[in-house]
Amino acid sequence: MSNRLLDFAIRYGFLILLVGLIVYFSLAAPGFFGPLSAAFVLQSVAITGILALGVTCTLVVGGFDLSIGAVATSALMLAAYSMVILEHPTVVAVGLCLGMGALVGLINGLLIVKFRVPDLLATLGMMFLLIGLQRIPTQGNSIATGMTLPGGTVAEGTFSAAFLWLGRHRFDVMIERLLPMPVVIFVAIAVLIWLFLGFTRHGRLMYAIGSNARAAGLVGTPVNRYKIAAYMISGVTASIGGILLAARLGRGDIASGNNLLLDSVAAALIGFAVLGAARPNAFGTAMGALFVGILLQGMTMMNAPYYTQDFVKGAVLVAALVFTFYLSSRRTGTGH
Amino acid sequence: MAGDALKVSGLKKSFGKNHVLREIDLTLSEGSVTVLMGANGAGKSTLVKVICGHHRADGGSVTLAGEAFTPVDAADAIDKGVVTVHQSIDDGVIPDLDVANNLMLDRLVEPGHGLFVRERHLRAEAAKVAAAMGIHVDLRARVSDMSVADRQMIAIARAMARAPRVLILDEPTSSLSAAEADRLFALIDRLRGQGVAVLYISHRMSDIRRIADRIVVMRDGAISGVFEGATLDYEAAVTAMLGHRMTDVDVTVQSGTEPILEVSNLSLFNRSQPIDLTVRDGEVVALVGLLGSGKSRLAEILFGLSQPRCGDIRLKGQLYAPRSVRDAIARGVFMSPKDRGSNAVVPSFDIANNMTIPFLGSFSTGSMLKTGRQRACAREMVDGLGIVCQSTGDDIGTLSGGNQQKVMIARWLLEPATVLLLDEPFQGVDIGARRDIGHQIRASAAGRATLVFLAEIDEALEIADRIVVMSEGAIVGEHINGQVDLTALVADFTGTAPATGVSP
Numbered sequence: 001m002s003n004r005l006l007d008f009a010i011r012y013g014f015l016i017l018l019v020g021l022i023v024y025f026s027l028a029a030p031g032f033f034g035p036l037s038a039a040f041v042l043q044s045v046a047i048t049g050i051l052a053l054g055v056t057c058t059l060v061v062g063g064f065d066l067s068i069g070a071v072a073t074s075a076l077m078l079a080a081y082s083m084v085i086l087e088h089p090t091v092v093a094v095g096l097c098l099g100m101g102a103l104v105g106l107i108n109g110l111l112i113v114k115f116r117v118p119d120l121l122a123t124l125g126m127m128f129l130l131i132g133l134q135r136i137p138t139q140g141n142s143i144a145t146g147m148t149l150p151g152g153t154v155a156e157g158t159f160s161a162a163f164l165w166l167g168r169h170r171f172d173v174m175i176e177r178l179l180p181m182p183v184v185i186f187v188a189i190a191v192l193i194w195l196f197l198g199f200t201r202h203g204r205l206m207y208a209i210g211s212n213a214r215a216a217g218l219v220g221t222p223v224n225r226y227k228i229a230a231y232m233i234s235g236v237t238a239s240i241g242g243i244l245l246a247a248r249l250g251r252g253d254i255a256s257g258n259n260l261l262l263d264s265v266a267a268a269l270i271g272f273a274v275l276g277a278a279r280p281n282a283f284g285t286a287m288g289a290l291f292v293g294i295l296l297q298g299m300t301m302m303n304a305p306y307y308t309q310d311f312v313k314g315a316v317l318v319a320a321l322v323f324t325f326y327l328s329s330r331r332t333g334t335g336h
Numbered sequence: 337m338a339g340d341a342l343k344v345s346g347l348k349k350s351f352g353k354n355h356v357l358r359e360i361d362l363t364l365s366e367g368s369v370t371v372l373m374g375a376n377g378a379g380k381s382t383l384v385k386v387i388c389g390h391h392r393a394d395g396g397s398v399t400l401a402g403e404a405f406t407p408v409d410a411a412d413a414i415d416k417g418v419v420t421v422h423q424s425i426d427d428g429v430i431p432d433l434d435v436a437n438n439l440m441l442d443r444l445v446e447p448g449h450g451l452f453v454r455e456r457h458l459r460a461e462a463a464k465v466a467a468a469m470g471i472h473v474d475l476r477a478r479v480s481d482m483s484v485a486d487r488q489m490i491a492i493a494r495a496m497a498r499a500p501r502v503l504i505l506d507e508p509t510s511s512l513s514a515a516e517a518d519r520l521f522a523l524i525d526r527l528r529g530q531g532v533a534v535l536y537i538s539h540r541m542s543d544i545r546r547i548a549d550r551i552v553v554m555r556d557g558a559i560s561g562v563f564e565g566a567t568l569d570y571e572a573a574v575t576a577m578l579g580h581r582m583t584d585v586d587v588t589v590q591s592g593t594e595p596i597l598e599v600s601n602l603s604l605f606n607r608s609q610p611i612d613l614t615v616r617d618g619e620v621v622a623l624v625g626l627l628g629s630g631k632s633r634l635a636e637i638l639f640g641l642s643q644p645r646c647g648d649i650r651l652k653g654q655l656y657a658p659r660s661v662r663d664a665i666a667r668g669v670f671m672s673p674k675d676r677g678s679n680a681v682v683p684s685f686d687i688a689n690n691m692t693i694p695f696l697g698s699f700s701t702g703s704m705l706k707t708g709r710q711r712a713c714a715r716e717m718v719d720g721l722g723i724v725c726q727s728t729g730d731d732i733g734t735l736s737g738g739n740q741q742k743v744m745i746a747r748w749l750l751e752p753a754t755v756l757l758l759d760e761p762f763q764g765v766d767i768g769a770r771r772d773i774g775h776q777i778r779a780s781a782a783g784r785a786t787l788v789f790l791a792e793i794d795e796a797l798e799i800a801d802r803i804v805v806m807s808e809g810a811i812v813g814e815h816i817n818g819q820v821d822l823t824a825l826v827a828d829f830t831g832t833a834p835a836t837g838v839s840p
Contacts, residue, residue: 220661
């Protein structure tokens with residue numbers, strides 16, 4: 001009986017907690033329960049959520065990508081540089097960013113697969129490299145229309161309306177101009193990655209690689225190619241996050257996106273606990289991101305000071321990890 | 337004779353309804369080597385685990401030098417003077433430390449050792465231990481850079497640094513070559529001279545001939561034979577182990593139809609003699625040999641994991657030179673690798689996914705998996721092979737070793753193979769599962785060539801139509817099952833006679 005209870009707690013505990021949180025804030029904080037507030041929460045988690053979905057793919061193959069935050073901010077700066085200084089059209093700017101993300105993923109993958117650098121170290125190195133690289137072209141300055149360039153000329157370009165639309169457009173759902181574009185993109189990517197990891201043979205083989213790469217190789221899986229692909233997915237999703245951030249801010253802000261890496265990694269790890277999966281999964285990652293978003297929004301509406309946010313996020317992460325690793329190890333332990 | 341070091345009487349142990357040990361009586365004498373033989377699943381590992389404190393006995397008693405011996409855990413057993421060196425050597429050494437530190441590790445954890453390591457003192461002590469064991473290696477070398485044999489020696493030396501009264505060695509030669517094994521035997525001789533009681537688990541004839549003072553045979557959880565004195569009758573011991581004569585086997589020998597796999601002039605190692613081998617449709621050929629005999633290498637070459645130095649391979653008459661596992665699988669050459677834990681099992685997957693993983697392409701439309709078809713096919717295999725489970729959605733980790741191995745074999749029976757390679761399919765498999773697997777392999781053998789790579793002769797006699805013996809990268813003997821001259825086969829296998837070529 002207690003075994004069944006434990007099983008139930010592991011499977012649904014986290015989702016029940018999420019629902020409980022929503023009910024609590026709805027009662028305690030007036031205005032929390034409603035479409036506007038929901039749209040706000042979603043807006044706040046969309047970009048971290050997209051990055052977290054990418055890192056989920058690298059976690060699935062047993063790797064890790066620490067460079068996602070830096071890829072996102074690099075994409076942000078690249079988009080700004082391309083549009084404001086080089087005066088490229090939207091399509092070119094977006095294409096450049098996505099290409100950059102894919103290239104960084106490819107290099108990460110090659111470093112790990114071909115040069116046998118451990119994943120944490122390779123992507124940590126890449127993170128530093130990108131943080132430095134994105135500042136070199138502008139000598140460490142943020143990019144905005146009208147800024148003076150090193151040559152003495154003034155940057156004439158602007159963010160095109162089409163580009164800003166990606167970050168700022170709101171669809172009419174129930175209320176006029178409610179649902180922001182980044183949320184739509186987040187949901188679309190979440191569904192795609194959920195289908196890819198959970199229901200295609202490629203996703204299944206990626207899980208096999210993460211669980212036992214040797215065994216996967218000995219049944220004919222091209223292990224290296226799948227690993228590289230995972231890092232490329234991660235790079236591309238991170239660059240999408242960067243593009244959306246640039247489009248929302250409307251400038252190439254050098255200081256934005258500091259928290260992206262840790263927040264998205266936290267969301268992916270919290271996702272382990274959802275439905276008792278005990279492994280990386282897209283649905284869990286999306287729920288993890290949402291959980292953190294709801295918690296922070298609720299606390300903000302209840303006037304908790306901003307500096308308690310990281311503490312709360314940390315507490316949630318630790319609790320989720322205990323949930324995943326301790327409880328599910330006990331379950332398999334008693335199963336024998 | 338010397339006194340009794342360890343005496344086991346009436347020992348009983350059950351796991352649930354499964355009576356693994358039924359009233360075992362066993363005495364180990366000082367300064368003598370007792371070999372414990374038994375087929376997989378006979379209960380030898382359980383016996384060892386009870387003696388070394390890993391399991392509690394359900395009944396009976398163990399006495400050490402006349403006093404009751406009931407260790408609470410492995411560390412307690414070691415303290416009291418019973419030391420076990422387990423089969424996987426890396427449990428006994430720390431690869432990233434050098435030899436001296438490995439030898440002295442137990443001293444470092446002793447309470448009251450002091451905070452700082454006295455480097456010179458430690459090295460001097462380590463040198464003493466190494467000299468006492470007759471180990472001549474660089475004490476500053478990192479263990480991870482050393483050969484398996486050297487690591488084995490260090491693990492034993494570390495155990496001996498505690499001056500035990502009883503030393504238990506669990507299949508210590510299973511990963512050693514013949515020359516390396518000789519060094520181990522020299523070490524065991526030395527320990528025997530020092531009055532240590534040694535329990536040596538193995539059923540490799542070469543080992544037993546070399547070191548045994550006495551053979552104790554286990555079958556189905558009981559002692560089925562004790563052999564000692566001047567005439568250690570190996571054949572009688574094997575009969576006691578199997579419950580029948582080794583050559584009395586239930587195999588209707590097939591000679592096969594047209595040739596499928598033709599290996600010619602293939603050179604496995606740099607300086608080894610090239611080999612020629614033909615395997616026919618419907619035939620099951622066992623390749624037997626010790627470690628380093630080249631059978632693993634041959635399996636690797638056939639599965640595209642490594643490239644031969646020279647020679648060629650033909651599949652149904654067409655040239656076959658796989659560059660990767662994918663090439664091999666595409667040509668219908670499948671391999672179930674040895675050591676399923678690290679090479680085959682995907683621990684986070686359920687039975688159905690573990691079974692269907694090589695052929696996910698045929699279980700999907702486009703990229704999307706058809707879970708229903710995966711389950712249905714897995715279900716058929718589960719019934720066909722008698723895999724004991726509740727459903728095909730059970731985690732692979734909930735199955736016993738034998739059932740896990742059945743899943744791993746079933747993987748490669750899902751689609752018709754041209755050549756099926758099975759590397760050590762009976763590793764860590766109980767006797768019942770071994771029969772089921774053997775039966776299934778033989779029953780499905782038509783339409784393909786089947787090669788089974790084995791280190792044990794008795795297993796080969798159970799499954800094969802033809803037994804090919806390998807040694808040092810060459811084929812040294814070939815025997816048709818059902819008319820095997822066991823003495824000649826064993827001689828080929830252990831290399832005690834000059835290579836005789838093909839026997840009738």
